[in-house]
Amino acid sequence: MTGRTKEEERRPDRVAVRRLRLAHFRNYSGLSLSLSPAHVVLTGENGSGKTNLLEAVSFLSPGRGLRRATYPDVTQNGAPDGFAIHAALECAAYGEVEVGTGLAGNAIGDTARKARINGAQAASADALLDYSRIIWLAPAMDGLFTGPAADRRRFLDRMVLAIDTAHGRRVLDYEKAMRSRNRLLTEERSDAGWLDAIEAQMAELGTAIAAARAELMHLITSMIERLPQEGPFPRSDCFLEGALEERIASTPAVDLEEDFRRALRDGRPRDRAAGRTLEGPHRTDLIVRHRPKSMPAGLCSTGEQKALLIGLVLAHARLTGELSGMAPILLLDEIAAHLDEGRRAALFGIIDDLGGQAFMTGTDRALFDALGDRAQFFTVSGGTLGAG
Numbered sequence: 001m002t003g004r005t006k007e008e009e010r011r012p013d014r015v016a017v018r019r020l021r022l023a024h025f026r027n028y029s030g031l032s033l034s035l036s037p038a039h040v041v042l043t044g045e046n047g048s049g050k051t052n053l054l055e056a057v058s059f060l061s062p063g064r065g066l067r068r069a070t071y072p073d074v075t076q077n078g079a080p081d082g083f084a085i086h087a088a089l090e091c092a093a094y095g096e097v098e099v100g101t102g103l104a105g106n107a108i109g110d111t112a113r114k115a116r117i118n119g120a121q122a123a124s125a126d127a128l129l130d131y132s133r134i135i136w137l138a139p140a141m142d143g144l145f146t147g148p149a150a151d152r153r154r155f156l157d158r159m160v161l162a163i164d165t166a167h168g169r170r171v172l173d174y175e176k177a178m179r180s181r182n183r184l185l186t187e188e189r190s191d192a193g194w195l196d197a198i199e200a201q202m203a204e205l206g207t208a209i210a211a212a213r214a215e216l217m218h219l220i221t222s223m224i225e226r227l228p229q230e231g232p233f234p235r236s237d238c239f240l241e242g243a244l245e246e247r248i249a250s251t252p253a254v255d256l257e258e259d260f261r262r263a264l265r266d267g268r269p270r271d272r273a274a275g276r277t278l279e280g281p282h283r284t285d286l287i288v289r290h291r292p293k294s295m296p297a298g299l300c301s302t303g304e305q306k307a308l309l310i311g312l313v314l315a316h317a318r319l320t321g322e323l324s325g326m327a328p329i330l331l332l333d334e335i336a337a338h339l340d341e342g343r344r345a346a347l348f349g350i351i352d353d354l355g356g357q358a359f360m361t362g363t364d365r366a367l368f369d370a371l372g373d374r375a376q377f378f379t380v381s382g383g384t385l386g387a388g
């Protein structure tokens with residue numbers, strides 16, 4: 001007997017950043033911070049380093065973080081030896097673990113960022129997903145529903161990490177194979193055998209990517225169904241517009257991988273003329289509709305889009321917690337300032353209920369007063385932190 005109720009047994013474990021050290025990251029020459037497991041509120045003037053700190057935490061997951069910055073950009077101006085981020089994470093499931101990441105020297109590119117777990121180099125930054133899940137919401141995402149499909153695809157692919165930690169790597173491998181195919185097609189006498197091999201790889205990866213996205217859509221839709229009808233953030237209807245994903249839903253019996261491979265082969269003259277691959281999961285779009293208004297998200301007002309996005313991100317956070325067993329660390333950049341008092345209180349209630357540690361920023365400390373001792377407060381100024 002554990003003495004825990006069924007409800008408690010289902011609750012994901014809290015993962016908390018207990019120590020954070022930064023070296024040469026953005027405007028932080030060096031930072032050493034001890035934290036309690038409570039939420040973290042960072043307030044300070046514009047340009048003081050609040051978002052930079054959230055960005056550093058976002059680098060404790062694979063990918064290019066909440067700003068999608070290049071690694072030279074996040075390295076402090078003038079620092080010759082790259083940047084380093086170290087954190088001690090605490091979780092009931094594994095105790096405490098030291099994770100680290102950084103970039104040495106002038107290395108650039110997605111594969112260059114290294115990850116260390118308890119001092120040992122990991123095969124890739126994907127290993128960080130075994131110790132925490134990090135989900136963010138930042139002002140840069142405000143145009144998600146009106147901007148390019150590529151941004152929504154990236155958002156979608158990050159959501160898929162909730163069910164498949166290898167998904168990000170698969171997407172990168174697919175894109176690399178596609179770039180090789182595009183290059184080969186432009187050559188005057190391209191090697192047909194080589195093209196066959198690349199297309200077979202694209203078909204295998206592309207079908208797996210589409211299947212994982214379709215599965216995620218199914219799960220997120222069921223999660224949204226379980227949320228209260230009259231919550232503070234509107235519910236969304238999400239679906240995928242993409243040939244492969246649609247066929248997975250409508251004709252599951254077909255051998256999609258073989259179909260896609262054949263489509264790529266048959267499409268060579270068309271793609272050669274276009275100078276790029278015109279069919280595949282790299283063209284998929286995530287369509288989001290505002291359910292109460294029955295309207296495409298892109299047609300909603302700025303405030304409505306923001307509320308819809310918050311709702312979607314919180315639904316994803318809940319799903320991630322349920323599937324991984326770890327309540328995600330939330331990075332909420334400049335969110336509280338855009339909400340009225342009622343919605344702000346509701347947001348604080350939801351993040352408590354999700355069970356994870358949340359990092360929040362704003363210029364006005366008073367907006368977070370309601371958190372009381374559920375949060376630790378810091379003021380940020382010129383890349384240094386003081387008690388808030």
Ligand SMILES: Nc1ncnc2c1ncn2[C@@H]1O[C@H](COP(=O)(O)OP(=O)(O)OP(=O)(O)O)[C@@H](O)[C@H]1O
Binds near residue numbers: 044
């Ligand atoms: N590579 C870098 N090296 C040194 N400083 C940098 C680097 N990149 C950005 N900065 C500085 O970091 C500061 C911005 O910090 P940040 O975006 O975290 O501000 P913020 O506190 O979130 O501000 P706001 O309230 O305006 O969003 C700017 O002054 C910028 O010049």
